[in-house]
Each structure stands twice: as structure tokens, then as C-alpha cells.
Amino acid sequence: xxxxxxxxxKIENGTVIDHIVPTMALKIIDILGIRDKGxxxxxxxxxxxxxxxxxxxxFENVYLDKTETDLIALFSPHATINIIKDNKVIEKRKxxxxxxxxxxxxxxxxxxxxxxxxxCDTKFIVERFDENSTIVRCYYCEKETTVISELIK
Amino acid sequence: xxxxxxxxxxxxxxxxxxIEYILQKASEVKEGRHSNSLKGKVLASLFFEPSTxxxxxxxxxxxLLGGNFFGIADPQSSSTQKGETLKDTIKTISGYCDVxxxxxxxxxxxxxxxxxxxxxxxxxxxxxxxxxxxxxxDLYTIKEQFGSLDGLNIGLLGDLKYGRTVHxxxxxxxxxxxxxxxxSPELLKMPIHYAQYLENKGIKYTETQNIFDVxxxxxxxxxxxxxxxxxxxxxxxxxxxxxxKINLEVLDKLNKKxxxxxxxxxxxxxxxxxxxxxxxxxFEQAHNGIPVRQAILGLVTGAIQ
Numbered sequence: 001x002x003x004x005x006x007x008x009x010k011i012e013n014g015t016v017i018d019h020i021v022p023t024m025a026l027k028i029i030d031i032l033g034i035r036d037k038g039x040x041x042x043x044x045x046x047x048x049x050x051x052x053x054x055x056x057x058x059f060e061n062v063y064l065d066k067t068e069t070d071l072i073a074l075f076s077p078h079a080t081i082n083i084i085k086d087n088k089v090i091e092k093r094k095x096x097x098x099x100x101x102x103x104x105x106x107x108x109x110x111x112x113x114x115x116x117x118x119x120c121d122t123k124f125i126v127e128r129f130d131e132n133s134t135i136v137r138c139y140y141c142e143k144e145t146t147v148i149s150e151l152i153k
Numbered sequence: 154x155x156x157x158x159x160x161x162x163x164x165x166x167x168x169x170x171x172i173e174y175i176l177q178k179a180s181e182v183k184e185g186r187h188s189n190s191l192k193g194k195v196l197a198s199l200f201f202e203p204s205t206x207x208x209x210x211x212x213x214x215x216x217l218l219g220g221n222f223f224g225i226a227d228p229q230s231s232s233t234q235k236g237e238t239l240k241d242t243i244k245t246i247s248g249y250c251d252v253x254x255x256x257x258x259x260x261x262x263x264x265x266x267x268x269x270x271x272x273x274x275x276x277x278x279x280x281x282x283x284x285x286x287x288x289x290x291d292l293y294t295i296k297e298q299f300g301s302l303d304g305l306n307i308g309l310l311g312d313l314k315y316g317r318t319v320h321x322x323x324x325x326x327x328x329x330x331x332x333x334x335x336x337s338p339e340l341l342k343m344p345i346h347y348a349q350y351l352e353n354k355g356i357k358y359t360e361t362q363n364i365f366d367v368x369x370x371x372x373x374x375x376x377x378x379x380x381x382x383x384x385x386x387x388x389x390x391x392x393x394x395x396x397x398k399i400n401l402e403v404l405d406k407l408n409k410k411x412x413x414x415x416x417x418x419x420x421x422x423x424x425x426x427x428x429x430x431x432x433x434x435x436f437e438q439a440h441n442g443i444p445v446r447q448a449i450l451g452l453v454t455g456a457i458q
Contacts, residue, residue, distance in 0.1 A: 111280050113261035117238045120265050137346075140261025142163060142282055144346040 008043040012087050014060040017069070019048065021076040025055035027152060031071050031104050035062040066093065071104065073097040074134060074147055097129050101136065105151050112141035122153075157455035160267040161275045163283045164324040172325060176293050178448035178457055179441075182218075187447070190456040191220030197250040198224030199242075200277070201257045206417060206439060207277050207287070211254045214446035218456075223249070240269045247272045251454050255279075273453035281315045287416055288321035290445040294438040295373060298412055302329040306370050310336040310397050311377035311422060313343040318416040319377055320347055327351055333358035334367045338393045341379065364397065368407035374399070375414045376422055400424035404432060414438050 020028060025042050034040050038061035048054035055076075069081045073095045081093035101124045107114050114120045124136035127144060134147040145151070154174045160166075181187060196215040200208050208226060215222045239262060246253065247270040255263050256277040263276035263283075278284040295302055307326065309319045313335055323333060323343070333351065335343050335358055342360065351358055361367055368374075376399060384390040399413060404427060415423055415435040427433050451457030 109260060111259050113239065113257075113259040113265045113279075116259050117240065117265070119238045119240050120261075138261065140264045141280070142165065142260070142346075143344075144349075 008041045008046075008056055008058055009039070009060075011039075011041075011058050011060045011084055013085055014038060014058060014062050014083075015064045015069075016059075016082040016084060017057045017072065018054070018080045018082065019050065019076075020055035020057065020072075020079045022051075022053040022055055024075045025057050027075055027149065028057060028072055030152070032064065032068060035059060037061050066096075067098070069093060070096050070098045071101070073129075074101070074104075074152075075149070077129075077131075097126055097134070099126055100124070100139075101126065104153055105136065105147060106153050107138045107141060107143070108145050108151060109138065109141050109143050112138055112143070114138070114140055155458075156452035158271065158273055159453050160263075160273055161285050161449055161453065162263050162267060163276065164285055164288055164321050165283075167285075167325070169328040172289070172292065172328065175289055175445070175448055175452065176296060178452060179289075179293050179445040182447045182451070182457075183441075183444040187218065187451060187457050189219035190451050191215060191218035191447075191454065194220040194252065194450075194454050194456060195250040196220060196222040196224075196450065197246050197253045198222050198226075198277075199246065199253060199255045199257075200224065200226055201228040201255070201262075202278070204256050204278070206442065207256065207284075210439075210442035211275075211277065211286075211446055211450075214443050214450055217443065218447050218451065220450070239265060243274075244269050252450060275449060275453065278317060281317050281320075283321045284317045284416075285321055286442070286446055286449060287318050288325045289449065290438065290441045291318070291322050291375070291414065291416070292325055293445050294414065294434060294441050297437075297441070298434060299372065302326070302331065304330060305372045306332045306334065308334040308336055308364070308367060308371040308374045309343075309377070310364060310374055312341045312379045313337040313377070314341040315380060316377040319343070319375065322375065323347060323351060323356075327354040327356045331356070334371065335360045336362070336364050336367065336397070338362060340389065340393055364403070365406055368411075371408055371411050373412050373414060374407065376419075377416065378418065378420055378422055398422055398424065399427055401426050401430075404430065 022045050041058045043056040045053050072079050082089045083091035103121050114122045123139040127135045127137050137144045198211050212222045243266040252273050254275040254277045257279050260280035260282040262279045267274040313319050381390050412434050413432050
């Protein structure tokens with residue numbers, strides 16, 4: 001077995017998220033949650049030919065759907081998704097910015113209703129985004145904000 | 154056009170045709186049509202923040218078209234004081250009425266209310282965000298005075314940062330061929346996301362701190378109060394309060410035909426002496442709250458088609 005296999009185990013079935021912006025893997029795990037059906041391997045600051053450094057996450061026996069993997073766009077728009085079945089890549093998926101983001105961002109406006117009632121969850125509309133920033137509008141208080149990691153719940 | 158069951162939350166949700174339809178129905182109501190159309194309908198008027206004219210105007214609108222109302226005028230007396238969430242309050246009250254008008258200090262409260270009920274929700278002001286029925290009566294008043302909204306030069310004066318009426322109004326005016334003039338102290342400029350919204354809609358606007366820079370060009374001057382309660386720091390309030398006071402001397406230097414509007418209540422930003430001039434239309438504007446809210450209540454309950 002090569003060194004590579006010891007670093008992050010190869011999986012027979014499941015989802016591989018590769019080329020994650022370095023150190024964002026834990027944030028992504030925060031959003032996607034650790035699934036209880038299988039092993040989750042996380043690699044941080046691996047060497048990458050493309051970008052110098054990268055993170056990688058492998059979910060064994062868990063098939064993440066597109067709605068879930070698109071949430072990664074907020075932190076790592078160029079990450080790649082591979083769905084593995086019986087040791088073969090059956091789907092290579094690109095991440096697309098979702099038009100609506102539920103729950104995972106908190107509104108920076110202290111007088112937004114979502115910050116003042118326990119049963120009002122957040123919802124943001126993606127207004128525009130580019131390489132450097134993502135601008136979202138709170139569905140409730142209508143204020144626009146740039147997504148920064150401090151706003152992730 | 155079918156408005157039955159529709160929520161009136163934000164100008165952002167409206168198409169121009171819908172605005173025009175409401176204004177047309179308001180005219181019909183003002184002409185005396187649709188009398189008693191709200192008979193058998195009940196309004197819950199939930200004011201979690203102090204209000205006189207908006208609350209009374211909703212309640213009068215309902216009564217004058219034959220409907221009934223009940224409500225909360227003092228949040229201290231409601232069960233929210235016992236820790237009930239807004240959504241639970243709305244879910245409960247939905248069983249007692251046909252339509253809910255809500256004013257709330259938190260931005261987004263009306264939208265959150267609409268999430269949990271099929272009954273139409275009318276936003277009567279949510280924090281510093283939106284006040285759509287005020288905007289519709291503003292548009293109605295302008296149309297009544299000038300015949301059309303297109304081609305007008307409109308000045309928005311005062312607190313453009315926290316004033317929800319100017320936020321809603323500027324969004325609505327973006328449907329029309331108007332030029333906007335934002336007149337405010339630096340501290341109270343229109344928030345960037347509203348300015349961005351207008352730019353995206355292709356609306357031309359000019360920002361200035363001095364009313365006399367633009368006063369001769371204006372058809373309408375929409376004056377707003379600088380609200381003490383929006384300031385955390387009272388020293389900041391003192392710095393800007395009263396910096397835009399319209400009196401006869403100021404009026405004399407503006408376009409002779411200018412119409413002065415104000416969402417009321419005023420403190421000292423328009424001198425009483427202006428009331429008697431032909432320029433002042435702010436009391437007519439306040440009175441137009443009745444037909445416009447009657448039209449809205451009728452449309453969303455399905456009583457007016």
C-alpha cells in the first residue's frame with residue numbers, strides 16, 4: 001500500500017470532495033454534518049499540483065446529493081465532487097452556487113427577526129458572486145451582506 | 154388580477170401592474186364603490202410597536218367598509234411578554250380572523266409571520282425595513298395630484314438611512330420614469346443596498362446635503378422625520394435633528410409649484426405655517442390611507458375583485 005492510501009483511505013463507495021480551499025474542510029464538515037453510516041476521512045493541507053495546498057474529505061457509504069454539495073460553493077467554489085460506487089467514479093460533479101441558502105448563515109443585522117425569535121431560521125437569497133466574494137440578501141430583513149466565515153453558524 | 158390570499162410584505166414582491174391595480178381600486182373605493190364589501194370580514198390589527206395613524210387608519214378602513222377588527226395596540230399587554238414566539242402568536246390569531254396587519258420592531262417580522270399562515274399578512278412596518286401600505290398611499294397621492302407618476306422630479310429629504318417609508322417609496326418609484334434627489338446629512342444617507350437596487354433598475358438619482366442645490370427642480374419634496382428612537386447615541390441625534398426644517402422662508406426658495414409630502418407624525422421638520430399653503434398635501438396624503446388600505450383589505454380578502 002502506498003503512502004497516499006495511509007493519508008486518506010481510499011473508499012469503495014461514497015463521496016469524495018477534493019480540491020477544497022486549505023483549512024476549509026472542518027467548516028464544510030460543520031455544514032454537511034458527520035454522517036453516522038460510515039467512515040469520514042479528512043485531510044488538511046495536502047500538497048496539490050494545482051493550488052499548492054488543498055483539503056480533502058471522503059464520506060464512506062454516503063452519497064451526498066447536489067443540493068448538499070452546492071453549499072460548499074460558499075467556501076470553496078472550485079472543489080470537485082466524485083461519487084464512487086464499487087471502486088469506480090460514477091459521477092464527477094461540479095459545484096454550483098445555490099440561489100437560496102437556508103439555515104447555515106446567520107444574519108449580521110441584530111434587529112433581524114431571525115436573531116430575536118428561537119423559531120425563526122435564516123434564509124438568504126444569493127444576489128451575486130465572483131471569485132472573491134458572495135453577496136447575499138436576507139429573505140427576512142432584506143439587508144445585503146457579504147458572506148464571511150464569521151457568519152457561518 | 155387575483156389578490157385573494159396574497160401577502161403585502163415588501164415592494165420587492167410587486168409588479169408594476171399590481172401596484173397600478175391597487176391604486177385603481179383605491180380610486181374606486183374613494184368614489185364610493187365597494188361599500189360594505191368587507192361585511193363579515195375580521196381584521197387582526199397587531200401592533201407590537203407604537204403607532205397611531207397607521208393602526209387607526211387600518212381599523213377605520215375595515216369599519217368603514219362594514220368589517221370588524223380586534224387587536225393589540227400595546228405590546229406590553231400581549232402574551233409575547235410571557236415569552237411566546239411571534240410565529241406561535243400568528244398561528245393562534247390566524248384562527249380568529251380573515252386578515253392580519255402587523256407592525257413589529259424587528260425587520261422581517263411580517264415575512265416570518267407569512268411563513269406560518271395561509272391568512273393574508275399585511276406589513277404595517279417592520280423595523281427600519283418596509284412599510285408598503287404607506288408607499289401605496291404615497292403613490293396614490295402623487296398620482297391624484299399630478300395625474301401620472303412619470304416624468305416627475307422627486308426629492309426625498311431627512312432620514313434616508315433608517316426611514317422605512319423612503320426605502321419602500323424609492324423601490325416603488327423605480328417602476329416609473331422619475332428622477333430622485335436624495336437630500337440628507339452624510340450620517341443618514343440612503344443605505345448602499347437601496348442605492349444599488351435603484352442603480353440596477355436604471356433609476357437616475359442625485360445625492361446632496363443641501364436642499365437648495367436641487368429645490369428649484371423638484372415637483373415633490375417628501376420630508377421625513379429624523380427619529381430619535383433609531384439613534385443609540387443621543388449626541389448623534391442632536392447633531393442632525395432639525396437640520397432640515399421646512400418653513401415659509403425655505404419654501405420661498407423652492408419651485409413655486411412644489412408639493413410637500415410627509416408620512417407624519419412630524420416633529421419640527423415642517424413648520425405649521427406651511428400647512429395653509431397650496432404646497433402642503435401631507436394631510437390629504439394621510440387621509441388617503443383610508444381608501445388605499447380599504448382597497449388592500451378588500452383585495453387580499455377577496456371581497457374586492
